[in-house]
Amino acid sequence: MASSVVIQGKTFERFLSEGEIQARLQEVAVQIRAMHQEEDVVFIVILKGSLFVAADLMRACQLDTPLEVVRARSYQGMKSTGVVEITMTDTLSLKGKTVIIIEDIVETGRTLQAVHHHLKQFEPGHLKTFSLLRKPKALINPVPIDYVGFDIDSEFVVGYGLDFDEKGRELKDIYRLRE
Ligand code: IMP
Numbered sequence: 104m105a106s107s108v109v110i111q112g113k114t115f116e117r118f119l120s121e122g123e124i125q126a127r128l129q130e131v132a133v134q135i136r137a138m139h140q141e142e143d144v145v146f147i148v149i150l151k152g153s154l155f156v157a158a159d160l161m162r163a164c165q166l167d168t169p170l171e172v173v174r175a176r177s178y179q180g181m182k183s184t185g186v187v188e189i190t191m192t193d194t195l196s197l198k199g200k201t202v203i204i205i206e207d208i209v210e211t212g213r214t215l216q217a218v219h220h221h222l223k224q225f226e227p228g229h230l231k232t233f234s235l236l237r238k239p240k241a242l243i244n245p246v247p248i249d250y251v252g253f254d255i256d257s258e259f260v261v262g263y264g265l266d267f268d269e270k271g272r273e274l275k276d277i278y279r280l281r282e
Pocket residue numbers: 152177178183206207208209210211212213214215258259260261265266267
């Protein structure tokens with residue numbers, strides 16, 4: 104894999120390899136299995152960036168669970184717009200279930216907090232959260248994250264589903280912006 108990539112004129116350097124990501128997902132999957140294998144679990148993917156990690160996490164967990172999706176959007180380019188739009192929730196049936204929300208990255212926490220709050224109205228038995236990446240120094244909206252892949256600095260990253268204006272999602276590794 105290339106050690107750097109150029110997207111829209113910006114250079115990103117390799118940060119987390121496919122192997123490191125998959126190894127960490129296996130570890131978290133063991134925790135999720137141990138905690139929830141006796142429960143009625145539903146995974147909910149926050150589209151679109153989390154599709155990639157959700158597919159790998161779900162296979163790593165080896166739990167026979169349904170998969171649902173919601174759409175949340177607050178980003179344009181490299182900036183969050185501050186307003187979270189949540190859609191695609193009308194057919195969800197979550198009452199009494201253990202819902203595990205799968206997010207790719209938590210920065211301010213605004214998106215995950217909004218989705219978490221929104222899903223409460225469906226009366227899940229337990230509402231849990233997973234995020235592949237977390238930027239602890241950027242976190243301003245307190246939202247519990249039960250399962251975390253990696254804590255990272257407050258820098259912009261792409262790859263493995265994460266995009267820069269819809270570019271870079273297909274990269275197998277995760278890259279960070281070179282200043
Ligand atoms: P938050 O609402 O500030 O926590 O931001 C979370 C959302 O912003 C994520 O679901 C991503 O879609 C996007 N995001 C935050 N940081 C990055 C990044 O470094 N690269 C790509 N997308 C990001």
